Amino acid sequence: MISRSDRLDQLARQIYESISRGEVPALSLPSRTRENIVLDALSLVWKYGESKTTRSATNLDGAEYILKTLYLIDFIKEMYSVSKTSTLREMYYISEGWGHAKFHAQDESDLLTEDLEVITEMLREELNLRPEENGASIIGNITIEERNRKGEFKRINCRDDVGDGGYNIPYSVEADKIKLIDSKARFILAIETGGMFDRLVENGFDESYNCILLHLKGQPARSTRRLMKRMNEEFRLPIYVFTDGDPWSFRIYASVAYGAIKTAHISSYLAVPSAEFIGITASDILNYELPSDKLTDKDTQALNAELKDPRFQTEFWKQEIETMLMSGKKAEQQALAKYGLDFVTDTYLPQKLGSIGGQS
Amino acid sequence: MNKDPVSKNKEISISEFFNKNRHILGFESPQKSLFMIVKEAVDNSLDACEEFGILPSVTVQMEKVDQDEFKITVADNGPGIDRKEVANVFGKLLYGSRFHQLRQSRGQQGIGITAAVFYGQITTGKHALILTKKPEDDVTYRFEIGIDVKTNSGVVSSEDRQITEMDHGTSVTIWARGKYQEGKQSIMEYLRETAAVNPDMELTFTNPDGKTIRFPRTIDELPKKAVPIKPHPHGTEVGDLQFVISEAKDESISRVLQNSFSRVSSRVAEEILSLSGVEPDQKAGTLPLKDIKAIVEAFSRVKIMPPQTDCLSPLGIEYIRRGLRNVYEELRPSFYSKPVVRSPIVYKGNPMVVEAGLVYGGDLSPDEPIRIVRYANKVPLLYQQGACAVTKAISDMDWRSFGLEQRSGSGLPFGPMILLVHICGTKIPYTSESKEAIAQVPEIVEEIRQALRLSARSLRTFMRKRERRNKANEKYRLVAQIIPEISLKSGKILGVDPPDTSRTISRVVNVVLIRERIEKQSEDTYLVSGEVTNYTNEERSFTIHISPPAGKSDTEKIAVERLEPAESRPFSFTVKSELPYRETDFYVEGIDPVYVIGAEALPPDYQMKEISYEVEEP
Numbered sequence A: 001m002i003s004r005s006d007r008l009d010q011l012a013r014q015i016y017e018s019i020s021r022g023e024v025p026a027l028s029l030p031s032r033t034r035e036n037i038v039l040d041a042l043s044l045v046w047k048y049g050e051s052k053t054t055r056s057a058t059n060l061d062g063a064e065y066i067l068k069t070l071y072l073i074d075f076i077k078e079m080y081s082v083s084k085t086s087t088l089r090e091m092y093y094i095s096e097g098w099g100h101a102k103f104h105a106q107d108e109s110d111l112l113t114e115d116l117e118v119i120t121e122m123l124r125e126e127l128n129l130r131p132e133e134n135g136a137s138i139i140g141n142i143t144i145e146e147r148n149r150k151g152e153f154k155r156i157n158c159r160d161d162v163g164d165g166g167y168n169i170p171y172s173v174e175a176d177k178i179k180l181i182d183s184k185a186r187f188i189l190a191i192e193t194g195g196m197f198d199r200l201v202e203n204g205f206d207e208s209y210n211c212i213l214l215h216l217k218g219q220p221a222r223s224t225r226r227l228m229k230r231m232n233e234e235f236r237l238p239i240y241v242f243t244d245g246d247p248w249s250f251r252i253y254a255s256v257a258y259g260a261i262k263t264a265h266i267s268s269y270l271a272v273p274s275a276e277f278i279g280i281t282a283s284d285i286l287n288y289e290l291p292s293d294k295l296t297d298k299d300t301q302a303l304n305a306e307l308k309d310p311r312f313q314t315e316f317w318k319q320e321i322e323t324m325l326m327s328g329k330k331a332e333q334q335a336l337a338k339y340g341l342d343f344v345t346d347t348y349l350p351q352k353l354g355s356i357g358g359q360s
Numbered sequence B: 001m002n003k004d005p006v007s008k009n010k011e012i013s014i015s016e017f018f019n020k021n022r023h024i025l026g027f028e029s030p031q032k033s034l035f036m037i038v039k040e041a042v043d044n045s046l047d048a049c050e051e052f053g054i055l056p057s058v059t060v061q062m063e064k065v066d067q068d069e070f071k072i073t074v075a076d077n078g079p080g081i082d083r084k085e086v087a088n089v090f091g092k093l094l095y096g097s098r099f100h101q102l103r104q105s106r107g108q109q110g111i112g113i114t115a116a117v118f119y120g121q122i123t124t125g126k127h128a129l130i131l132t133k134k135p136e137d138d139v140t141y142r143f144e145i146g147i148d149v150k151t152n153s154g155v156v157s158s159e160d161r162q163i164t165e166m167d168h169g170t171s172v173t174i175w176a177r178g179k180y181q182e183g184k185q186s187i188m189e190y191l192r193e194t195a196a197v198n199p200d201m202e203l204t205f206t207n208p209d210g211k212t213i214r215f216p217r218t219i220d221e222l223p224k225k226a227v228p229i230k231p232h233p234h235g236t237e238v239g240d241l242q243f244v245i246s247e248a249k250d251e252s253i254s255r256v257l258q259n260s261f262s263r264v265s266s267r268v269a270e271e272i273l274s275l276s277g278v279e280p281d282q283k284a285g286t287l288p289l290k291d292i293k294a295i296v297e298a299f300s301r302v303k304i305m306p307p308q309t310d311c312l313s314p315l316g317i318e319y320i321r322r323g324l325r326n327v328y329e330e331l332r333p334s335f336y337s338k339p340v341v342r343s344p345i346v347y348k349g350n351p352m353v354v355e356a357g358l359v360y361g362g363d364l365s366p367d368e369p370i371r372i373v374r375y376a377n378k379v380p381l382l383y384q385q386g387a388c389a390v391t392k393a394i395s396d397m398d399w400r401s402f403g404l405e406q407r408s409g410s411g412l413p414f415g416p417m418i419l420l421v422h423i424c425g426t427k428i429p430y431t432s433e434s435k436e437a438i439a440q441v442p443e444i445v446e447e448i449r450q451a452l453r454l455s456a457r458s459l460r461t462f463m464r465k466r467e468r469r470n471k472a473n474e475k476y477r478l479v480a481q482i483i484p485e486i487s488l489k490s491g492k493i494l495g496v497d498p499p500d501t502s503r504t505i506s507r508v509v510n511v512v513l514i515r516e517r518i519e520k521q522s523e524d525t526y527l528v529s530g531e532v533t534n535y536t537n538e539e540r541s542f543t544i545h546i547s548p549p550a551g552k553s554d555t556e557k558i559a560v561e562r563l564e565p566a567e568s569r570p571f572s573f574t575v576k577s578e579l580p581y582r583e584t585d586f587y588v589e590g591i592d593p594v595y596v597i598g599a600e601a602l603p604p605d606y607q608m609k610e611i612s613y614e615v616e617e618p
Helices: A004-020 A060-082 A088-097 A106-120 A194-202 A222-235 A247-257 A264-270 A282-287 A297-308 A315-327 A333-339 A343-357 B005-020 B030-051 B086-091 B112-124 B187-197 B238-246 B253-260 B266-276 B289-299 B316-331 B389-396 B442-494 B502-508 B606-616
Strands: A026-030 A037-039 A046-048 A052-056 A137-139 A142-147 A153-157 A178-183 A187-191 A211-215 A239-242 B057-066 B069-076 B128-133 B140-148 B153-162 B169-177 B202-206 B212-215 B345-347 B350-360 B371-376 B379-381 B417-425 B512-522 B525-534 B540-547 B557-563 B568-576 B585-589
Touching: A004 A026, A004 A060, A004 A106, A004 B442, A026 A060, A026 A106, A046 A264, A052 A060, A060 A088, A060 A106, A060 B442, A088 A106, A106 A264, A178 A222, A187 A194, A187 A222, A194 A211, A194 A333, A194 A343, A211 A222, A222 A247, A222 A264, A239 A247, A239 A343, A247 A297, A247 A315, A282 A315, A297 A315, A333 A343, B005 B112, B030 B057, B030 B069, B030 B112, B030 B169, B030 B187, B057 B187, B086 B112, B086 B128, B086 B140, B086 B153, B112 B128, B112 B140, B112 B169, B187 B202, B187 B212, B187 B316, B187 B371, B187 B379, B187 B417, B238 B253, B238 B289, B253 B266, B266 B289, B316 B350, B316 B417, B345 B442, B350 B442, B371 B389, B389 B417, B389 B442, B417 B442, B442 B502, B442 B512, B512 B540, B512 B585, B525 B557, B557 B568
Parallel strands: A187 A211, A187 A239, B057 B202, B371 B417
Antiparallel strands: A026 A052, A037 A046, A137 A211, A142 A153, A142 A178, B057 B069, B069 B169, B128 B140, B128 B169, B140 B153, B202 B212, B345 B350, B350 B417, B371 B379, B512 B525, B525 B568, B540 B557, B540 B585
16 A cells, blocks of 8 residues: 555646656646535435546646645655644644745635645645644433543443543544444434533433434534444444524535535435435425525525525425425524523424424 | 804805805815815915926925814915905905916815805904015015904904014915825825825925925926916807906997907807897997897807917926826836827817826736816816816726726726826816816717827837746746756756756747846946847847837947857847836847747837937927
């Protein structure tokens, strides 16, 4: 097997050789756009298709891109040699010293890191780069072992051994860091907002329904999605996604279930196609007469984009998106409090969860 | 203030008249009233200096007397005022109103300064203090002047003689209540804009906090003097003709027309009179109103030569250029347009000239509406921007093709630009007596638009040049910095020597690149250095012509002989320029210009261009 370092060298060699031959160096990678994601029939997740983007040194932007890639490779190889890792943010700051290859914003360095993953087919963990802690958390009857800084595995039951904040999901949840030991839960309820997560914790929903509550914290981080995927695969736990009722929440669900456009190269590793949406729908807003806000121009744009998004081409989504466009309304999951603090746990979720949702 | 009930009543009635008409005279708010006092006094000083051919030195001093009372002193080095005239000039409304003499001037019919004195008197009870000395006088006269509200005339409450160091000039001090503020519509802004179009003036302003700001004189040449002319029949109203007749009752009407109007020969007078059915020999004073009306009506039906235009004193290219630089250079604009001075037009018998200039870029904010600096007869117009013909002409134009932002192609554009428009004329149609905005007369709006279009065109040329320059810089960065670095880095990662980049580079650009760097060496000397690099596959020989857009360079052309592929050759020369020097126009000869970045093809009129350029800037 070729080493991680060799795989990075391969890329540098490709550029080196094209200059030696008197050619213009270029890097090619799948276009990471909505138009270029296709459904993988085998895994049922969305991955990048055939369409490619080429960044070549014929123009300044392309040349700077290649130069930045080389700097990034050099930096990663340096980290390999001293066995260090860096956060994406640290890497962004380190690039301050890269002269012409300096990044202008962290978005740019994050994107390039993802591109490098796509080009080298290595995960960022393998590139010794990691995201910031994002603080997503779980509460529920599941037992895991996490390797701590001393290298020892420590057993944690995510219901009995944690406070009200729950168990904090670390940035890496691979088997060398986290072992999934046992779970008596029947399903995972993934919740978009902290307010709703706290409400369900306070109402003891995890106990009464014997489920794992997971706080997505908005658009979920990779490690959050990866942990869901592992729990789903290793314990056969179904996943229900409970979000606000607006276009951005629909995207949160899509990235959990189908894979995100930005990370479609690792969809099969992150996405859970069987995840079900039980968030607020456009029909819920009307049926429950929920307090709502008017859609903004950006919301409408996002909904229209979703109508063109291949991931949303199902009857259910088309109908919900069109209903939302027509009603012009969106609502937060906490709007359910209109009917009292217990309405969500006593009425809304049981209705949504239907047969599987019976109290244990 | 006054204990006598009778005169108090009278005073109230005149005060009331003033108060009711404040907005017409411009004294509608405490802030604006102070502004008006300074403006009227400064306008008068500049008019007087211009008429007598004196390079103006003006000082404006404001002191805070108490919470809302100010002492305002405006002093000039003008011709001084005859001691017998002082009371009339400062104390009589409408003094100096004359129909038979038309000339472009800042002040109009002597309302302004009297209103200022009057405002001071009714708000503080204090009389104005005037010091004046004519060059031939041995002493300076000192007057305290008020206005007798009963007779509407100046009252001299004290007259004195003093020995002062003043050679000649006038100083006016007015105490008035008001409010001092800085900002868009302020005394400071008025003075700044006044300085911008009067580079022959030196101005010192001390604000109420004691801070002193100086605008130095940057031109030692007087502006062209405006010659007074007689009114032109076109644009004459019945009342005007009645006034003329009243001053020459015993003359024949034919003589009156010839003597009092411009461009009326005996033949023209005859034609007018025969059209209106009036006997040429009839005594003017005996004409009934219907005949006077008939004559005025006939004016418009007779072909009369347009009025002379030497009664105008436009700013001219050099004044606008220097003025803009003097006042706006602190914003380090990246572009000064070549000022536009249009030929005179005639509106209702009055000649008029529109001029425009603009600065662009630098520290100006790109996200705000452009700043409009409007002038009428060299006086900045700070108020009523929305009602003004200038604003209308700007808003009606589509600025998007000139690189500015403008929703739907009308309205005020957004961008880092200051646009100066000056309109001068013997009789400018204002929207009101306070002369704050020019009426939106279609002919005038159209004329302004023409001037704007020319200015905007020069802006577009600049933007295109800048774009090409950016492109050249980008290419330079690409081939001189980034690609070599890619090569170095790829070698470093692999632990081998970096590959040679020359073949890759010539694939990427295949051009000759000309680059310059400009370094200021002294007030007016700039060192331009740079290099020519051949990124093509062939050896190249050609000539580069150097054409500084402003100033003069010590080198006319550079001969580049046998420049080999990948070879770089340095050059340097010196430019003398009084204006800030930002870039050189390079032209190439002897090479297909498509292979050159950083220079243009040599235009066919290149030599001619140089000649006209010499004339323009000796």
